[in-house]
Amino acid sequence: MSATRITVNGDSPYDVVVGTGVLAELATLLRPGVRTVAVIRPETLPEIAGPVGAALSEAGYEVTDLPVPDGEQAKTVEVAAGLWSALGRHGVTRSDAVVGVGGGATTDLAGFVAGTWLRGIQVVLVPTTLLAMVDAAVGGKNGIDTPEGKNLVGTFLPPAGVLCELETLASMPRRDYVAGLAEIIKGGFIADPEILTLIEADPEAATRPDGPHTRELIERKIRVKADVVGADLREAGLREILNYGHTLAHAIEREEHYGIRHGEAVAIGMVYAAELSRLAGRADLVDRTRSILTAVGLPTTYQAGAWPHLRDHMRLDKKNRGAKQRFVVLDALARPGRLEGPSEELLEAAYKEICA
Numbered sequence: 370m371s372a373t374r375i376t377v378n379g380d381s382p383y384d385v386v387v388g389t390g391v392l393a394e395l396a397t398l399l400r401p402g403v404r405t406v407a408v409i410r411p412e413t414l415p416e417i418a419g420p421v422g423a424a425l426s427e428a429g430y431e432v433t434d435l436p437v438p439d440g441e442q443a444k445t446v447e448v449a450a451g452l453w454s455a456l457g458r459h460g461v462t463r464s465d466a467v468v469g470v471g472g473g474a475t476t477d478l479a480g481f482v483a484g485t486w487l488r489g490i491q492v493v494l495v496p497t498t499l500l501a502m503v504d505a506a507v508g509g510k511n512g513i514d515t516p517e518g519k520n521l522v523g524t525f526l527p528p529a530g531v532l533c534e535l536e537t538l539a540s541m542p543r544r545d546y547v548a549g550l551a552e553i554i555k556g557g558f559i560a561d562p563e564i565l566t567l568i569e570a571d572p573e574a575a576t577r578p579d580g581p582h583t584r585e586l587i588e589r590k591i592r593v594k595a596d597v598v599g600a601d602l603r604e605a606g607l608r609e610i611l612n613y614g615h616t617l618a619h620a621i622e623r624e625e626h627y628g629i630r631h632g633e634a635v636a637i638g639m640v641y642a643a644e645l646s647r648l649a650g651r652a653d654l655v656d657r658t659r660s661i662l663t664a665v666g667l668p669t670t671y672q673a674g675a676w677p678h679l680r681d682h683m684r685l686d687k688k689n690r691g692a693k694q695r696f697v698v699l700d701a702l703a704r705p706g707r708l709e710g711p712s713e714e715l716l717e718a719a720y721k722e723i724c725a
């Protein structure tokens with residue numbers, strides 16, 4: 370076993386444990402006094418969730434297994450309501466805990482249910498996808514979708530701890546693994562360019578869980594996120610930089626009825642944000658953005674005819690203030706800035722640059 374512990378500071382500090390063979394550390398992340406642990410996990414992943422439940426049982430907890438639909442299909446108020454009922458039936462109290470096991474969709478759901486049950490009980494997250502390890506499970510943002518858009522309902526609830534068992538990555542489908550690289554690359558552009566250098570040196574290796582720099586990439590991206598959310602949990606300002614590429618990405622996900630991977634949409638959204646930066650006279654990182662995303666097999670273009678719908682979906686972005694559309698752009702590599710109230714012409718011109 371080799372474990373790295375990355376502490377996320379703030380009002381309620383917690384550790385992100387990263388390593389192989391680290392499942393036994395799970396019980397150390399739960400706060401004292403827990404009797405019942407409700408394990409929320411995708412119904413499709415019993416072989417991954419099983420050992421988590423077993424580790425908790427061995428540590429003496431009463432474990433309740435709560436399977437939910439796979440992926441984004443679980444991020445609905447109906448699924449959340451079913452879980453609230455189950456927590457009630459199983460007598461889960463304020464001294465008990467939720468453990469969320471799975472990809473980012475499941476950890477978002479588990480965090481939301483924990484954050485709303487009894488007005489908030491502790492949650493420990495066990496992310497099992499690359500994307501969830503480096504982004505979704507860290508930072509305390511959770512949420513569900515509504516018919517109007519992505520993540521429109523949710524809370525900020527820092528987890529009691531996060532456990533990244535790197536062995537779980539071995540079974541990930543390649544498409545989902547590569548989608549997770551988009552959030553790592555995002556971390557490179559907004560804060561840690563060494564991430565970009567490592568990926569550009571051997572893009573093929575970056576697409577494999579057993580690549581020589583996999584663990585370094587994961588830990589670097591977790592540190593980027595930990596530094597930001599430790600300083601600004603509730604997105605009063607700084608945290609917005611983590612939303613780089615997401616304004617268009619969330620609109621694309623909604624347009625695709627969530628049939629596209631979040632990371633794929635973020636990849637396209639980052640090219641759009643890079644074009645916006647360039648056209649607004651800020652940094653020109655368009656070529657580097659396209660090149661690194663293409664090198665790992667991520668998409669960089671979208672359909673020309675979709676603009677009116679996408680523009681409409683973007684009006685519900687959480688960074689907006691009133692009618693003012695706001696974007697995260699780059700003033701230089703690793704120097705994110707804001708673009709506030711850009712003209713409709715600029716928004717459309719940037720979109721034309723990313724059309725297939």
Ligand SMILES: NC(=O)c1ccc[n+]([C@@H]2O[C@H](COP(=O)([O-])OP(=O)(O)OC[C@H]3O[C@@H](n4cnc5c(N)ncnc54)[C@H](O)[C@@H]3O)[C@@H](O)[C@H]2O)c1
Pocket residue numbers: 411413414417439440441444471472473474475477497498499500501504505506507508509510511512520537538539540541542545548549630631632
């Ligand atoms: N809260 C945040 O800060 C934050 C940050 C980034 C993304 N997100 C959210 O995360 C979600 C995307 O997460 P994701 O990319 O992990 O997608 P996902 O949760 O949909 O998981 C992708 C697929 O991989 C499967 N899977 C999970 N672990 C596996 C494993 N070890 N082996 C084989 N298959 C496995 C899942 O069952 C699913 O089918 C989106 O809903 C996005 O909005 C949240």
Ligand SMILES: O=C(O)C(=O)C[C@@H](O)[C@H](O)[C@H](O)COP(=O)(O)O
Pocket residue numbers: 504508510519520552604608609611612613615687
């Ligand atoms: O943690 C954050 O803050 C982020 O913006 C990280 C994003 O990668 C993530 O997809 C997040 O869920 C988006 O948040 P939202 O507030 O735009 O829904």
Ligand SMILES: [Zn+2]
Pocket residue numbers: 504552615631635
């Ligand atoms: Zn994201």
